[in-house]
Amino acid sequence: MAAEIHAFIQTLFLISSSLCLCFSIRNSIPNGFLKFIFVLPFFFLFLYIPLQFQTIHLRGTLGFFIGWLGSFKLLLFAFGKGPLCSAATSSSLRRFLAVASLPIDIPEHKPPPNRSDPDPLLPLSFAAKLGFLILTFAAIYFKNRFYPNVVLIFFCLLIYLLLEILIGGATAVAEAVLGVELLPFFDEPYLSDSLQDFWGRRWNLVSSRILRPAVFDPCRKLAGTVVGKKPAVIIAVMATFAVSGVMHELIYFYMGRLAPTWEVSWFFLIHGVCLAAEMAVKSAVGRRFRAPRVVSGVLTMGFVMATSFWLFFPQLLRFKADVRMLEEYAALGAFVKNVTAELIGPLFISFQVK
Template sequence: MAAEILIFLQTLLQVSSSLCFCFSIRNSIPNGFLKFLLILPFFLLFLYIPLQFQTLHLQGAIGFFIGWLASFKLLLFAFGKGSLCSAAASSSLSRFLLVGSLPIDIYDHDPDSTRPDTTSVLPLSLSSKLFFLILSIAAIYCKNYFHPNGTLIVFCFVIYLLLEIVLGGAAAVAKATLGVELLPCFDEPYLSSSLQDFWGRRWNLMVSRILRLSVYDPCRNFAAAIVGRKPAAIMAMTATFAVSGLMHELIYFYMGRLAPTWEVTSFFLVHGFFLAVEMAVKNAVGERFRPPRIVTVPLTIGFVMVTSFWLFFPQFFRFKPDVRMFEEHAALGAFVKNVAGELITSVKLISFQVK
């Protein structure tokens, strides 16, 4: 655990120094290939950094924060796009560092005019989500008493709630530090009424914004001149889901160090296909037929969970995340106990010497 903390501190230094260099050239080097060449070593460094960690929690978190999001932000920055190029983020070094290293985006305009509509029926509060996360983790400890499918359902809740709380916690720290409004990361995805609603408006909106700028828009613009706008949109959407699948394969590799089985990529391609079908049906039917939310919400969430059981989780369970999670919790508890014991011993020794 002590070695892992040291690696984490080294990572903070590596990421901060890389972003400081990028901040220093933001205006002096024109956007394009030259800036890309200058940033390429840092892009590769960010992809490598998660491989230094040995604990599941840090492999997953650093892999997502740095290996995926931060590296893509640098890629977009090289071509004058993305959150690092916004006036709000590039106005100061502290903002640039936080936006570059954390899963956050700052409102670049008046937040009241650009904030998405996040009013939903029965939204859960942060305290409720934390309670359900603790309850879900406790349920995993008792997984031997559940049907295997019940364990998978619990893991669905754990992944969503953990992401919501971790990303929300990072956003809260950044907001308190910078005193600015931040774009939301989630909008109650359990209330999604369609795949388009789930992927485009509610689930992991930070990733959606990055993939739209880095994959969807370039692919659509390139293909539109060849095949037309509608086929280009379908091709761009397929490419976006494919890249998302590949990046999830990378996150899995960070956590398990196992060769990919491509099930996760298949999961995203399946969703990309059915999202295209859904959009085509909506365009054909229009407003003539709109099923009630009481029907569409369970169907949408049910489809996401069933396909997760089929394609997303089998590869996830290959590296025994539940077993490693319990071991790391025990190791962290022992580490904290040892540190606390040493502190108490030191205080007693100092008090004795003073007397």
């Protein structure tokens, strides 16, 4: 654990130094090929960084924050696009570092005054989600007492709650340090009433805001010159989901160090096909037929969970993510206990002597 913490501190310095160099050339090198060549070594460095850690938590977290989002943000930065090139971010080194290394986005325009007031229910909501997360870990610890499909439901809750709390905490710290209100990461995804609503407006919004300029828009523009506007949108949707699938395979590789089976990629491709079909049906029928929100919501979340049970979560079970996470929490607790004993023990003895 001590070696992991030491490596983490070194990594923070390496990431900060790399991003400072990128910030320093933001105006001196024109956007395009030259800046892309300058940024490319940092892109590969960010892909490599998660591989040097041993704990599944740091591999997964840095894999998502740096290996995926950070590297994509740098590629967009090279061509004058993405969150690192916005006026709200590029004018401040502190904001540049935060946005490049964390899953956060600063809005281009200041929010209305009434939005700047903190939500009084936010601490209560955070505490409730933290409580559900602890209960979920407890349920996974006793997973042998539940049916396998029930355990997979616990994994659904685990992934959502972990991301919500981890990124919600990082967002709260970033807002306090930067003094700005950040764009949301989630928007109550369990209330989705369609796949388009789930993937486009509620789930993992930071990734959506990265994939749109990095994959969707270029593919739609390129395909539009060949096949026309409407087919180009479908092609762009499929390309976006394919890239998302590959990046999830990469994160699973970071966490498990096992060769990909491509089930996760199939999960995203299936969702891409179904979302494209949903868009086509909506375009054809318009508002003439709309299922009640309760029905469409149940069908949407049922489809997401069923395909997750089939293709997404088996990869987590394959490298025993639940077992290794609980082992790391136990190791962290033992490390904190030993450090506390080493710090307090001598003070307690000296107090007794006096």
